Amino acid sequence: MPITIGGIGSREVTFLFGAQIMHLEITNSIALSLLFYIITAIVSLFGIIYSIKTEKLK
DSSP, X not given: OOOOBTTBTHHHHHHHHHHHHTTOOHHHHHHHHHHHXXXXXXXXXXXXXXXXXXXXXX
C-alpha cells in the first residue's frame, strides 16, 4: 500500500499512466500534475489565513 502526503505521488502515478495510455508527453503530464498540486496548496494556505483572521474579527 503506497503512502502519500497530501496525495502527492499517487496523483503523479495517475498522470503517468494516463499519459502513456493517451500517448502524451510524460514529463509534461507530470509537470502539470505538480503545478496543480502547488496551486492547490497556495490557495489552501490563503484560505487558512482568511479563516484565522475572521475568527479574530468576531
